[in-house]
Amino acid sequence: MYNRIFGIAGLMFRQAVRSRFVVSLFCLLLTVLVGFTLTIQGDGTASGRLQVLLSYAMGAVGSVLGMATLWLACGSLATEIESRRIHLVVVKPVRVIELWLGKWMGILAVVLLQLVAAGLFMWAAARIGEHRTVAGTPDGIAVREEVLVAREWVEGRRLGPPGDRPVRWSLSCPELPEGATGMATLSYRFLSAWRDQPPVIGHWMLRGEDGRIWFESDCTANQDGVNRLKIPLAQLRGGEPVELLFEERPNAAGQVTGATFHPEREVELLVPTGGFGANLMRALLLLFCHVALLAALGVTAGTLFTFPVAVFASLALVVATLLAQFFVFSTAPERVAHEHHHGGEEGPSWIERVGAHASETVRMAMAPTLRYRVGLRLAEGRRIPWREVQAAAAVLILGYGGVLCLAGCLVLRRREWALPV
Amino acid sequence: MQEKANSTILEVVQLTKVFCDFWRRPKVRAVDGLNLSVRRGEIFGLLGPNGSGKSTTIKLLLGLLHPTEGSIRLMEGRPGDVAVHRRIGYLPEVSHLYRYLTPRETLLFYGRLFDLSARERRARTDQLLEMTGLTAAADRAVGEFSKGMARRLGLAQALLNAPELLILDEPTSGLDPMGCRQVKEMLRALADQGTTILLTSHLLADVEHICDRVVIMYNGKPRAAGNLRDLLATPDRMTLDLPVLDAATTRRLLQTIRETCDCEAELSRPSMNLEEFFVRVVREATNGASAAPEAATPRMAAFLEK
Ligand SMILES: Nc1ncnc2c1ncn2[C@@H]1O[C@H](COP(=O)(O)OP(=O)(O)OP(=O)(O)O)[C@@H](O)[C@H]1O
Ligand SMILES: [Mg+2]
Numbered sequence: 241m242y243n244r245i246f247g248i249a250g251l252m253f254r255q256a257v258r259s260r261f262v263v264s265l266f267c268l269l270l271t272v273l274v275g276f277t278l279t280i281q282g283d284g285t286a287s288g289r290l291q292v293l294l295s296y297a298m299g300a301v302g303s304v305l306g307m308a309t310l311w312l313a314c315g316s317l318a319t320e321i322e323s324r325r326i327h328l329v330v331v332k333p334v335r336v337i338e339l340w341l342g343k344w345m346g347i348l349a350v351v352l353l354q355l356v357a358a359g360l361f362m363w364a365a366a367r368i369g370e371h372r373t374v375a376g377t378p379d380g381i382a383v384r385e386e387v388l389v390a391r392e393w394v395e396g397r398r399l400g401p402p403g404d405r406p407v408r409w410s411l412s413c414p415e416l417p418e419g420a421t422g423m424a425t426l427s428y429r430f431l432s433a434w435r436d437q438p439p440v441i442g443h444w445m446l447r448g449e450d451g452r453i454w455f456e457s458d459c460t461a462n463q464d465g466v467n468r469l470k471i472p473l474a475q476l477r478g479g480e481p482v483e484l485l486f487e488e489r490p491n492a493a494g495q496v497t498g499a500t501f502h503p504e505r506e507v508e509l510l511v512p513t514g515g516f517g518a519n520l521m522r523a524l525l526l527l528f529c530h531v532a533l534l535a536a537l538g539v540t541a542g543t544l545f546t547f548p549v550a551v552f553a554s555l556a557l558v559v560a561t562l563l564a565q566f567f568v569f570s571t572a573p574e575r576v577a578h579e580h581h582h583g584g585e586e587g588p589s590w591i592e593r594v595g596a597h598a599s600e601t602v603r604m605a606m607a608p609t610l611r612y613r614v615g616l617r618l619a620e621g622r623r624i625p626w627r628e629v630q631a632a633a634a635v636l637i638l639g640y641g642g643v644l645c646l647a648g649c650l651v652l653r654r655r656e657w658a659l660p661v
Numbered sequence: 662m663q664e665k666a667n668s669t670i671l672e673v674v675q676l677t678k679v680f681c682d683f684w685r686r687p688k689v690r691a692v693d694g695l696n697l698s699v700r701r702g703e704i705f706g707l708l709g710p711n712g713s714g715k716s717t718t719i720k721l722l723l724g725l726l727h728p729t730e731g732s733i734r735l736m737e738g739r740p741g742d743v744a745v746h747r748r749i750g751y752l753p754e755v756s757h758l759y760r761y762l763t764p765r766e767t768l769l770f771y772g773r774l775f776d777l778s779a780r781e782r783r784a785r786t787d788q789l790l791e792m793t794g795l796t797a798a799a800d801r802a803v804g805e806f807s808k809g810m811a812r813r814l815g816l817a818q819a820l821l822n823a824p825e826l827l828i829l830d831e832p833t834s835g836l837d838p839m840g841c842r843q844v845k846e847m848l849r850a851l852a853d854q855g856t857t858i859l860l861t862s863h864l865l866a867d868v869e870h871i872c873d874r875v876v877i878m879y880n881g882k883p884r885a886a887g888n889l890r891d892l893l894a895t896p897d898r899m900t901l902d903l904p905v906l907d908a909a910t911t912r913r914l915l916q917t918i919r920e921t922c923d924c925e926a927e928l929s930r931p932s933m934n935l936e937e938f939f940v941r942v943v944r945e946a947t948n949g950a951s952a953a954p955e956a957a958t959p960r961m962a963a964f965l966e967k
Pocket of ligand 1 (some may be wrong): 658659660680688689690691709710711712713714715716717718754863
């Protein structure tokens, strides 16, 4: 069984190499990554530049690799069936699941190779970026402590009614690594419509459940942008609940700005728990899970359709999945019903109802595939947990991939190989 | 052993295949009520003109197509069974091979599909490459092969698992006369060792000398079937084979025959057929120079010898 699966996978990989697919994709990725590295400026600081570079690079690698993989996967079985090369394979003692898995794993080998290359490039770019800054300077600190780390984070939950002074939040301090010596970051934002507002002068305090004060500090914060307050890890107690208090103090002119906190992510406590390398690896693994799902989609589409139709159909499904997340607002069934209720005599037509239910079904069915995105976490130095990588592998590869594999095998079993598609 | 030799390896009853269009309307009746039974160890020929349904029948036997009606029993199994596929070899009408692979990689790949051990795979690959005269081209891409070379490789992959039943769709198409002769000799040798062979052809000269039994198909229906020697025997004529005599003796001999048996007798001089002539010319040419690889005398792969 494994002999046959790996045989087919090896053939798939070899074909991808010899048809120059691998080298072309590699060149494309390299061009994109080098292009980004040379052109991205960011906000002018080294840390800003690195953040933009990392987030763009992740996005570009994901989309280029995703598209290319989908393409390769759609062709893997479809072209073999069209060219009838499959005849000589299926008259050998090969089960359809071995055929499916072999093709899929061959594609994954190609993906893995490209991801490793892209990962090494990004890692090198990050390290070079780090070496270009001087440790201890604000930019150097930002690069090392805000970008090239993996930080656990918790958001504060607001306590008390709005307008309560001092403003209070409760949060549970993340577990700290053994003997941690670095700095945690308290990050907070104000809601501000104008630039060049006067700074907010205030006082922060972290208070344990027992009433003991862990840490306190005065601060001068900008009303726009993100403010950061450094807290030595030694002063935190991992895993324990803590109350966070902020009180604004009058500035030199004796004024209080009365600035309010930004409703999204008012305050966050970020605690470094790991390095950038491992976080990058986890981000790439998440990406790998998504691409593996696209590969499964392509292989199965290739069992049903000819190559161009398979590409078209699977692309359509991907686009529908993404769009369904937005369409839901205009056509969700309850909303259609609601408009009917308030809109007078004409009810929604059956087309509207069917459309609403269809888009809702697609949204519900595909929503879990969108749950495990890397997003900005890598660039913001936020930790991507191993648990999430495992969950993504289980849901995307075993769950959705398994369903696609099953569907593909059912189609292949019933198929008359010698009939034109 | 005797019992096994006489048992049927393939039994086809009332096999019918109708090709339908997209709307499931019948389009072509490619095979129509075919009955076959192939015994172990014989060479069975499926003959017929173009479009008579030979390839369709073979694809039905291999599970590449599903029958519209009728049943197929193949080595105590059914077409498409993995256990059955382990024991058959198939050469399609056109060798659909992987263009990017070399012959060696091709055979190693198919060997993996048969679950052969790595050592066995390599050994068989080498033997088959030599047997089909492809050793010299073993590391060139199949995509650049000539039709005949691809055909030889197709044949090699069909023999990879030392099959009990060898199904060959026009095995000699695309081969040069030397290759044809080699293939025929090889098939005969395989059959002598107990391999059952089912082959199709419309080149009757090719099958005449090797088939034990044949079915002649036309328009999907079997039109004649039976033992080849019985089918071809012309019971009311015979030939007398003699060295060349001088004119006077010949005349006297003919005279005597006519008088004694009161029938027509004719004299003709047998000539070599073109194939024999071609083979002789090429053999002479290869004797002097180093033999062209494709024309080298084949040696049966050791693993096929029983
Ligand atoms: N996939 C198909 N769809 C429709 N008709 C088909 C298909 N395959 C074969 N046929 C038809 O079935 C008939 C028999 O074809 P088949 O290929 O079996 O002939 P054949 O005896 O092998 O001929 P040849 O000697 O040319 O190889 C032909 O009329 C052919 O057009
Ligand atoms: Mg044919």
